[in-house]
Amino acid sequence: MHVPITATPPTNSIQRWPGTGLRGQRLGPSDARSHHRSLVLQALYRVQGLSRADLSRDLGLSPVTVSGVVSDLVDDGLVVELGTRPTSRPGKPATVLDVNRDGHNIIGLDLSGARSFLGVLTNLDGSVLHRVEQDIAGADGNEAIVAAEMLLAQLIMRAQRPVIGVGVGSPGIVDDDGVVRSAPNLGWRDVPLRARLADVSGLPIAVANDANAATVGEFTFGAGQPDMILVRIDRGVGSGVMIDGRIMNGARHSAGEIGHVVSGADDGELCVCGNRGCLERWLAIPRIEAHLAEPEAQRDDILREAGDRLGTVLAPIVSALNLSEVVLAGPAGYVSGPLLAAARSALCDRTLTDTHGHMQFRMTELGHDLVVLGAVVLVLRGRLGVT
Amino acid sequence: MHVPITATPPTNSIQRWPGTGLRGQRLGPSDARSHHRSLVLQALYRVQGLSRADLSRDLGLSPVTVSGVVSDLVDDGLVVELGTRPTSRPGKPATVLDVNRDGHNIIGLDLSGARSFLGVLTNLDGSVLHRVEQDIAGADGNEAIVAAEMLLAQLIMRAQRPVIGVGVGSPGIVDDDGVVRSAPNLGWRDVPLRARLADVSGLPIAVANDANAATVGEFTFGAGQPDMILVRIDRGVGSGVMIDGRIMNGARHSAGEIGHVVSGADDGELCVCGNRGCLERWLAIPRIEAHLAEPEAQRDDILREAGDRLGTVLAPIVSALNLSEVVLAGPAGYVSGPLLAAARSALCDRTLTDTHGHMQFRMTELGHDLVVLGAVVLVLRGRLGVT
DNA sequence: TCACATTAGTTCAGCTCCTAAACAAACTAA
DNA sequence: TTAGTTTGTTTAGGAGCTGAACTAATGTGA
Numbered sequence A, B: 001m002h003v004p005i006t007a008t009p010p011t012n013s014i015q016r017w018p019g020t021g022l023r024g025q026r027l028g029p030s031d032a033r034s035h036h037r038s039l040v041l042q043a044l045y046r047v048q049g050l051s052r053a054d055l056s057r058d059l060g061l062s063p064v065t066v067s068g069v070v071s072d073l074v075d076d077g078l079v080v081e082l083g084t085r086p087t088s089r090p091g092k093p094a095t096v097l098d099v100n101r102d103g104h105n106i107i108g109l110d111l112s113g114a115r116s117f118l119g120v121l122t123n124l125d126g127s128v129l130h131r132v133e134q135d136i137a138g139a140d141g142n143e144a145i146v147a148a149e150m151l152l153a154q155l156i157m158r159a160q161r162p163v164i165g166v167g168v169g170s171p172g173i174v175d176d177d178g179v180v181r182s183a184p185n186l187g188w189r190d191v192p193l194r195a196r197l198a199d200v201s202g203l204p205i206a207v208a209n210d211a212n213a214a215t216v217g218e219f220t221f222g223a224g225q226p227d228m229i230l231v232r233i234d235r236g237v238g239s240g241v242m243i244d245g246r247i248m249n250g251a252r253h254s255a256g257e258i259g260h261v262v263s264g265a266d267d268g269e270l271c272v273c274g275n276r277g278c279l280e281r282w283l284a285i286p287r288i289e290a291h292l293a294e295p296e297a298q299r300d301d302i303l304r305e306a307g308d309r310l311g312t313v314l315a316p317i318v319s320a321l322n323l324s325e326v327v328l329a330g331p332a333g334y335v336s337g338p339l340l341a342a343a344r345s346a347l348c349d350r351t352l353t354d355t356h357g358h359m360q361f362r363m364t365e366l367g368h369d370l371v372v373l374g375a376v377v378l379v380l381r382g383r384l385g386v387t
Numbered sequence C: 001t002c003a004c005a006t007t008a009g010t011t012c013a014g015c016t017c018c019t020a021a022a023c024a025a026a027c028t029a030a
Numbered sequence D: 001t002t003a004g005t006t007t008g009t010t011t012a013g014g015a016g017c018t019g020a021a022c023t024a025a026t027g028t029g030a
Helices: A029-046 A052-059 A063-075 A141-158 A193-201 A210-221 A279-283 A285-293 A299-321 A338-349 A367-384 B029-046 B052-059 B063-075 B141-158 B193-201 B210-221 B279-283 B285-293 B299-321 B332-349 B367-384
Strands: A014-016 A023-025 A079-084 A095-099 A105-110 A116-123 A128-135 A163-170 A180-183 A188-191 A205-209 A228-233 A237-243 A325-329 A360-363 B014-016 B023-025 B079-084 B095-099 B105-110 B116-123 B128-135 B163-170 B180-183 B188-191 B205-209 B228-233 B237-243 B325-329 B360-363
Touching (some): A105 A141, A116 A141, A116 A367, A141 A163, A163 A193, A163 A210, A193 A205, A228 A299, A237 B299, A279 A285, A299 B237, B029 B052, B029 B095, B029 B367, B052 B063, B052 B095, B105 B367, B128 B141, B141 B193, B163 B193, B163 B210, B193 B205, B210 B228, B210 B237, B237 B299, B279 B299, B285 B299, B299 B332
Parallel strands (some): A105 A163, A163 A205, A228 A325, B228 B325
Antiparallel strands (some): A105 A116, A116 A128, B079 B095, B180 B188, B228 B237
């Protein structure tokens, strides 16, 4: 099941510096090779109809290097030749290459659902071949872990091709070792999710926070730009911050946690966190629904108020990082109308034109599959270096 | 004057992808070498009294690689042997190495002063050997460029050792090519500062925004942590955002520009940018002084109000990026007392304990030399890979 | 005192991967 | 048919890494 794929980004052993926090990262000849593998795969993945000569020109690699790398990739079953390209110009016709999109499978899991876990089996393209939704009503703690393991087992059985890895979007705070440090909704503390899933499957596992997974998903399969923030509005409010194509994790793995930032000066409702006026008190879907259920509730006013609070919180972030895009994800019925418009408006009112002039502010188009597709992208990134 | 130093971080030719924004970055054997040079220099720079064997163990490089790299560095005059280390254990005593701190000079320029440019000549340690302050009262446009060129010329003449590079902290927006896109205070638009200074000096030039230079300065010569924001409070308000030791530049080179984020809900004073309630209207030193000059002004209230506004703007940024440190730089008389306390307090009130619990919030200890020392660090980073 | 263990650092053979240049293959156009 | 163009491979040479053997310098203990 587990094929040897060495095209990981150049990450060798990482040593800690005694006392200081310095890291040393060795770089050998084989790191160059795997880096070049990633470049080639990335290029073939994003642009159709490239030949070895195209790759050589566009990547700046020598023809012989490209030939060698492509040869390795073909041997590994990751790249296929599609035949010669018809041409009107003189010269030998080029052999068109492509990622062998159906030659391997990827599994993605979304553990962020309130009532169920979602899992998909895809090809390298992210095309969904099979989908499983597993009810987890009320399950938490170890039950929830077992549910995830069973979901994974079901998907592995459906795989017709070698599975190159499993990506997981989990709620809560996830560290670099794939340990879920804290996920209150599932009753998880320090759950070694990567290790557990690796043990039962023998496959490479990549775990990330659900909002971060959604962000890489939007970047790769949506229209996402490399400097963006994606805000998930759901039971809670979370976000993923991407800068120059890289997800920010933060000093303590809590980057993106903006749900409990206090928005505005008026005190507002008391939040479970103990503060008053947290963003979630206006923006989380259960809160919006509660407000809308009040007698004489003005739907648009409530949604606008929520959007305004969001825009107010986003303004400093977008300014400080000079982001080029804000993407919202959540139930379109609530999020995409007055809420989004008010958020955009508040953000623009509170920042320089220079900051928001070239900025996009939009909904995701990936819908419910955003996180699970993001989980698939985690595998593409980690195993193939493709983003 | 210009010595060949090849220990730049692995950055070869960078190709653009046609259409898409993908980059390809070739990696050759010599990139590995220069990467290892940087690792070794970095280690020797930060930790005193290391031997080749220590480097090999701590960096995970083989002894022969370390010996080769060190040999190159000694040949280049960047590293010296200090003699054998007295030891009580058996075995051949180790030869202690050190960066040849007095063997080369670095020049740093700070062009952010309201009335003068500041320049320093330092050794590799950042110890200031010579300092020049040049009055620029009223100069702008080309005059200001010429003033910077003359300042540089004076410092070059004072150098007793080869100058490995010149770092510049400039106000305004600086792009990756060292072009100052826009610096209103100096009347600059699209000034190719790196090219101009390189032409007159023949030296490698590194240009960065002043707040960004200050941030790397704080990181290397202050107690700065790798995930921090540094806020400069001066004529205006600017900041530098560092994540995992890297400065964020933003999609359009404007990261850190938080001076014109609107803080709070009450409209506040009209700002030059056209909005009401910009952070600068409370926090910039001229505004603070104007408020303090009002009859019956309550000094502490005014400073607290300013700090409160700052904390309000910082809260979303610190949460979204999970930063571990906020550093303020500016006139201590105004910034270090109630203002800082109020900012810290507002930030903590508006974020989760999880976010601010492990966070530092403090003044810089580098005083007026912060930017100019940061400019020196730009050279250490760019030329030696030392951070 | 002298063999022995220990630690530091170098030399040497072999490997991977890169580059540059020559070469082979396949096509168009005159 | 021949020249020119473009694609892709082969070959020779070089840089840099690794592992093993080796030299060097010191303390330990019989």
